[in-house]
Amino acid sequence: MTQSPLADEIRKEAEQRRTFAIISHPDAGKTTITEKLLLMGKAIDVAGSVKSRKADRHATSDWMAMEKQRGISITTSVMQFPYRGRMINLLDTPGHEDFSEDTYRTLTAVDSALMVIDGGKGVEARTIALMEVCRLRDTPIVSFINKLDRDIRDPIELLDEIEAVLSIKAAPITWPIGCYKDFKGVYHLAQDRLYLYQAGLGSERSQAQCIDGLNSAEAREYLGDDWATFAEQLELVQGACHLFDQEAFLAGRLTPVFFGTALGNFGVDQVLDCLADAAPAPLPRQTQTREVAPDETAFSGFVFKIQANMDPRHRDRIAFLRICSGRYQKGMKLHHVRLGKEVKIADALTFFSSEREQLDEAFPGDIIGLHNHGSIQIGDSFSEGERLSFTGIPHFAPELFRRVRLKDPLKSKQLRQGLQELAEEGQAQVFFPQRNNDIILGAVGVLQFDVVASRLKEEYRVECAFEAVNLWSARWINCKDAKKLKEFTDKASENLALDGGDHLTYLAPTRVNLALMQERWPDIEFRATREHH
Numbered sequence: 001m002t003q004s005p006l007a008d009e010i011r012k013e014a015e016q017r018r019t020f021a022i023i024s025h026p027d028a029g030k031t032t033i034t035e036k037l038l039l040m041g042k043a044i045d046v047a048g049s050v051k052s053r054k055a056d057r058h059a060t061s062d063w064m065a066m067e068k069q070r071g072i073s074i075t076t077s078v079m080q081f082p083y084r085g086r087m088i089n090l091l092d093t094p095g096h097e098d099f100s101e102d103t104y105r106t107l108t109a110v111d112s113a114l115m116v117i118d119g120g121k122g123v124e125a126r127t128i129a130l131m132e133v134c135r136l137r138d139t140p141i142v143s144f145i146n147k148l149d150r151d152i153r154d155p156i157e158l159l160d161e162i163e164a165v166l167s168i169k170a171a172p173i174t175w176p177i178g179c180y181k182d183f184k185g186v187y188h189l190a191q192d193r194l195y196l197y198q199a200g201l202g203s204e205r206s207q208a209q210c211i212d213g214l215n216s217a218e219a220r221e222y223l224g225d226d227w228a229t230f231a232e233q234l235e236l237v238q239g240a241c242h243l244f245d246q247e248a249f250l251a252g253r254l255t256p257v258f259f260g261t262a263l264g265n266f267g268v269d270q271v272l273d274c275l276a277d278a279a280p281a282p283l284p285r286q287t288q289t290r291e292v293a294p295d296e297t298a299f300s301g302f303v304f305k306i307q308a309n310m311d312p313r314h315r316d317r318i319a320f321l322r323i324c325s326g327r328y329q330k331g332m333k334l335h336h337v338r339l340g341k342e343v344k345i346a347d348a349l350t351f352f353s354s355e356r357e358q359l360d361e362a363f364p365g366d367i368i369g370l371h372n373h374g375s376i377q378i379g380d381s382f383s384e385g386e387r388l389s390f391t392g393i394p395h396f397a398p399e400l401f402r403r404v405r406l407k408d409p410l411k412s413k414q415l416r417q418g419l420q421e422l423a424e425e426g427q428a429q430v431f432f433p434q435r436n437n438d439i440i441l442g443a444v445g446v447l448q449f450d451v452v453a454s455r456l457k458e459e460y461r462v463e464c465a466f467e468a469v470n471l472w473s474a475r476w477i478n479c480k481d482a483k484k485l486k487e488f489t490d491k492a493s494e495n496l497a498l499d500g501g502d503h504l505t506y507l508a509p510t511r512v513n514l515a516l517m518q519e520r521w522p523d524i525e526f527r528a529t530r531e532h533h
């Protein structure tokens with residue numbers, strides 16, 4: 001079969017893409033690693049600019065000032081840079097658990113993930129939760145054990161913990177030689193090569209110095225008295241650990257493990273090399289009708305995140321779209337599948353972080369930003385030709401609820417509009433109970449309420465207070481049998497509500513209540529997640 005030049009170009013470009021996110025428990029070193037990755041991709045010139053870029057952003061709006069105050073990152077950003085013939089798309093995710101929904105959805109847009117573990121702490125709660133999400137799609141994971149310049153736990157114990165707690169096989173690619181003040185570098189098992197760490201060089205050093213062969217005289221001299229102990233430990237490790245297996249890695253069953261220090265910029269290059277060489281190029285994605293391969297020539301993609309622009313004065317919002325197939329070209333016409341409308345995309349943003357050139361094209365694996373004036377929602381699909389609706393971008397049932405009380409009753413229209421838009425962005429979920437005029441906000445993390453209040457005030461000029469409300473969780477209702485559904489909605493109307501997207505929802509006051517209802521109404525589906533259609 002002959003292929004068109006366009007098909008060839010798309011395949012070639014897609015094969016170069018590596019789209020991944022970094023997942024970690026807060027404080028494990030995600031921001032520091034991001035900065036080193038950007039340095040390697042020459043997307044920034046000097047260390048420290050990621051932090052300062054953040055600081056600039058903070059200055060632009062109050063709710064981001066809040067992020068600064070609390071010292072956590074709330075928003076997800078996208079960074080693109082070339083590295084060794086690849087085009088890397090790095091998706092940043094907020095580390096704080098209160099923003100987990102955003103993180104979950106970002107993980108639907110990547111093809112692999114980098115898991116950062118603080119070597120002193122091991123596998124922490126947030127890492128476990130994020131791994132569970134990755135497992136839903138068998139996302140391949142590369143692991144980096146960070147902070148070797150400090151006292152870390154026994155590396156064998158750390159690998160055991162990864163295997164036991166995260167239920168994934170761990171294959172060490174490098175092995176650390178000492179830690180803290182005695183951190184001498186890492187040994188690459190397959191290469192039989194030592195990479196030497198020199199404290200204090202940090203991002204100044206372009207490449208680590210190496211010694212070939214653990215048995216070489218040079219290596220013996222370098223390790224001195226520690227040589228015999230290290231060789232012994234290594235034998236143990238090689239006997240007990242899994243070898244790297246590409247197929248198991250791609251299936252999400254095995255993670256290659258690297259050691260280093262992000263702060264000292266040591267070992268991060270090995271991780272990026274692994275992502276560039278072994279991590280998958282853009283993978284096929286499922287739609288309601290069929291699977292879409294990245295090298296199909298017709299464009300398709302889905303929106304996984306909507307973010308209020310950094311500049312609140314214009315109140316424009318950016319929808320982040322992951323390209324699944326074809327080529328984006330400036331000015332192209334696409335179907336907005338949910339609305340059944342054709343739209344012209346003239347001014348999509350790309351996220352080439354060096355800002356050296358304005359890109360007019362983008363390919364599978366890339367993320368583009370669409371200006372959104374209210375017509376785009378999370379989960380929306382855009383396609384050329386055939387109408388394709390991508391699946392698998394979920395809403396999660398909130399576990400925290402507040403009743404919204406408006407301070408100025410004349411502002412109820414603005415309040416509704418604000419809440420509707422913030423819910424579309426995924427900042428929180430909004431519910432309108434059937435039995436009264438209450439407005440209930442739902443969230444996965446308590447900080448989401450603060451963000452909503454602060455943005456309502458700044459962007460919609462609405463002041464409101466939140467009151468405690470006695471709810472345990474929400475479940476989206478589904479039932480194919482219209483008669484049964486009617487019977488249920490009549491009986492359960494006290495606890496039913498519509499969410500921001502007009503979906504019928506059951507607001508359960510207690511866990512026991514929900515269990516009883518599920519037992520009593522076996523034909524009704526109570527869903528803990530909802531797809532965005």
Ligand SMILES: Nc1nc2c(ncn2[C@@H]2O[C@H](COP(=O)(O)OP(=O)(O)OP(=O)(O)O)[C@@H](O)[C@H]2O)c(=O)[nH]1
Nearest residue numbers: 026027028029030031032073095147261262263264
């Ligand atoms: N000693 C040492 N400290 C490190 C290393 N990497 C990061 N840190 C420090 O650990 C702290 C947290 O690092 P960040 O990169 O901000 O962590 P983060 O995971 O982005 O944190 P969140 O934004 O909360 O998600 C900072 O004080 C870093 O300087 C390392 O290799 N060694």
